[in-house]
Amino acid sequence: MSQLERVVRASSVEAASSRPAWQIGNLSESRHWAYLLLLPSLLLVAAVAVYPVASGVWLSFHRYNLLRTPSPVFIGLGQYADLWTDDVFWTSVRNTLVWVVFGASSQFLLGLITALALNRAKIRGLGFLRVGLLLPWLMPTVVAGHMWSLLLDSRIGVVNDLLVRIGVLQSYVAWFAQAETALPAVLVVDLWKNFP
Numbered sequence: 001m002s003q004l005e006r007v008v009r010a011s012s013v014e015a016a017s018s019r020p021a022w023q024i025g026n027l028s029e030s031r032h033w034a035y036l037l038l039l040p041s042l043l044l045v046a047a048v049a050v051y052p053v054a055s056g057v058w059l060s061f062h063r064y065n066l067l068r069t070p071s072p073v074f075i076g077l078g079q080y081a082d083l084w085t086d087d088v089f090w091t092s093v094r095n096t097l098v099w100v101v102f103g104a105s106s107q108f109l110l111g112l113i114t115a116l117a118l119n120r121a122k123i124r125g126l127g128f129l130r131v132g133l134l135l136p137w138l139m140p141t142v143v144a145g146h147m148w149s150l151l152l153d154s155r156i157g158v159v160n161d162l163l164v165r166i167g168v169l170q171s172y173v174a175w176f177a178q179a180e181t182a183l184p185a186v187l188v189v190d191l192w193k194n195f196p
Helices: 003-018 027-060 078-083 087-120 126-138 141-151 158-165 179-194
Strands: none
Touching: 087 126, 087 179, 126 179, 141 158, 141 179
């Protein structure tokens, strides 16, 4: 063994002995430790996310009534076949598409137009205006929902009162209770809350 080989071997042994114990070993051993340490978190994710989804899929192949205690009866793909003729299913698909298309596009367009207008505006108090536009977005959703339920209330709502006084409506409207007005009312509230 040459002098150079002895020096290299001695330096590698010295370097290995100076490393902490958790760093000694090959890469596959450290990966095993990483997976072992991740296991409790992965089990928690499985318990919170994967189990309910799997349980829902399992229940979708069974006839089951939550109000009665008998065990679920396996019916296979029968419930999925019934979906194609169910009016409630198609109404929910239509409402979902309206919500996604109108909600997302209107929030994007109104937000973009507002941002461009504020960026080019040369007015005093622009900072206060920007903060004012962000207030609905900063407001907790529960608070915003309660506020709008009071504003659109069919008996004491300010919006109904204003629309009746200026002649747009003949009588007060229950915005959230009627099928024709519930989806547009919720879309307007969602637009107000999320467009900035």
